[in-house]
Amino acid sequence: MSAPSPWTAPETATFLRVPTASDDKYSRGVVGMRTGSEEFPGAAVLGVEAAWRTGTGMVRYLGPRRAADLVLQRRPETVTADGRVQAWVVGSGTSPATRTAAETAAVRTILSGDVPVVVDAGALDLVVAASALTGDRAPLVLTPHDREHAALRDRLGLAPDVDREQAALETAAVTGAVLLLKGSTTLIATPPGTLRSVTAGVAWLATAGTGDVLAGILGALVAGAPDRLADAAACAAWVHGRAGAAASARHGGGPLVALDVARAVSRVVGELVSER
Numbered sequence: 001m002s003a004p005s006p007w008t009a010p011e012t013a014t015f016l017r018v019p020t021a022s023d024d025k026y027s028r029g030v031v032g033m034r035t036g037s038e039e040f041p042g043a044a045v046l047g048v049e050a051a052w053r054t055g056t057g058m059v060r061y062l063g064p065r066r067a068a069d070l071v072l073q074r075r076p077e078t079v080t081a082d083g084r085v086q087a088w089v090v091g092s093g094t095s096p097a098t099r100t101a102a103e104t105a106a107v108r109t110i111l112s113g114d115v116p117v118v119v120d121a122g123a124l125d126l127v128v129a130a131s132a133l134t135g136d137r138a139p140l141v142l143t144p145h146d147r148e149h150a151a152l153r154d155r156l157g158l159a160p161d162v163d164r165e166q167a168a169l170e171t172a173a174v175t176g177a178v179l180l181l182k183g184s185t186t187l188i189a190t191p192p193g194t195l196r197s198v199t200a201g202v203a204w205l206a207t208a209g210t211g212d213v214l215a216g217i218l219g220a221l222v223a224g225a226p227d228r229l230a231d232a233a234a235c236a237a238w239v240h241g242r243a244g245a246a247a248s249a250r251h252g253g254g255p256l257v258a259l260d261v262a263r264a265v266s267r268v269v270g271e272l273v274s275e276r
């Protein structure tokens with residue numbers, strides 16, 4: 001296996017879409033988010049803020065009342081009515097232990113649809129091996145951190161203690177999904193066997209909620225380019241990393257909080273696209 005190839009700033013800049021005179025909110029892509037719960041309502045706010053800040057035509061948020069109220073308080077632009085979307089984000093701020101049967105059914109319907117889905121945190125338990133599928137399934141990007149990846153592999157019957165890069169490629173191949181494996185080095189593995197790495201971040205990103213922000217960034221990018229999941233994943237990780245660095249730099253290189261990272265995304269995107 002060859003070493004992963006590093007994803008670069010110029011690749012990120014080229015990937016990012018800038019609206020033109022002929023765009024409207026729908027042509028730019030709409031991201032739908034089923035995130036947050038009574039337990040973790042803040043994750044909904046973080047992901048929605050990040051999606052808006054990445055640049056998207058619309059964010060639809062569908063979640064528990066308390067989370068929806070908090071989302072609207074922070075971002076009244078958000079649409080809380082169901083409707084057509086070009087990408088879904090599911091699972092951030094949810095837990096299989098407390099997920100209702102109705103929510104499980106709703107997420108399963110999304111997973112078996114044809115719109116691409118970012119599957120994070122508490123929805124990863126609903127991902128099955130591609131070989132176990134009897135019908136169609138949406139194109140997926142899975143976004144576990146290392147512990148969530150280990151749990152996913154365990155459930156899929158894959159060996160523990162495999163080299164991280166090799167394991168990422170194997171999980172992608174077995175699930176048929178793009179795998180974005182979070183960490184100080186984030187890996188993006190694809191089912192056919194490509195492997196990219198992203199090290200754009202800072203260690204201050206090791207704080208609660210930054211993964212929820214990443215899922216929002218990725219959802220927005222997928223909605224704008226639903227046929228380029230692996231590039232969207234690498235681009236999201238890169239933008240997230242730089243936003244983390246920018247958020248820390250605003251505080252003298254000190255600690256950041258997840259909402260700072262989401263807020264910094266607009267500037268990171270702006271600077272990248274103005275340089276191309």
Ligand SMILES: NC(=O)C1=CN([C@@H]2O[C@H](COP(=O)(O)OP(=O)(O)OC[C@H]3O[C@@H](n4cnc5c(N)ncnc54)[C@H](OP(=O)(O)O)[C@@H]3O)[C@@H](O)[C@H]2O)[C@@H](O)CC1
Nearest residue numbers: 040041042043091092093094095121122147148208209212
């Ligand atoms: N603001 C929000 O709404 C936020 C919401 N969030 C949402 O939370 C959900 C769960 O995500 P997660 O990554 O925390 O879950 P997970 O991998 O299962 O980790 C649990 C593991 O950690 C360990 N552990 C726990 N406490 C520990 C300690 N003090 N010191 C050391 N270890 C400790 C614990 O070990 P144990 O206690 O069992 O020994 C277990 O192994 C998810 O939906 C996410 O989106 C987050 O993004 C945060 C911000």
Ligand SMILES: Nc1ncnc2c1ncn2[C@@H]1O[C@H](COP(=O)(O)OP(=O)(O)O)[C@@H](O)[C@H]1O
Nearest residue numbers: 145182183184202203205206208209210211212
């Ligand atoms: N030491 C680190 N250096 C750089 N980035 C990190 C580090 N630790 C975590 N990150 C990044 O921060 C994010 C953490 O996500 P996650 O573990 O899902 O947190 P949460 O569940 O609290 O939102 C990921 O994007 C990860 O790549």
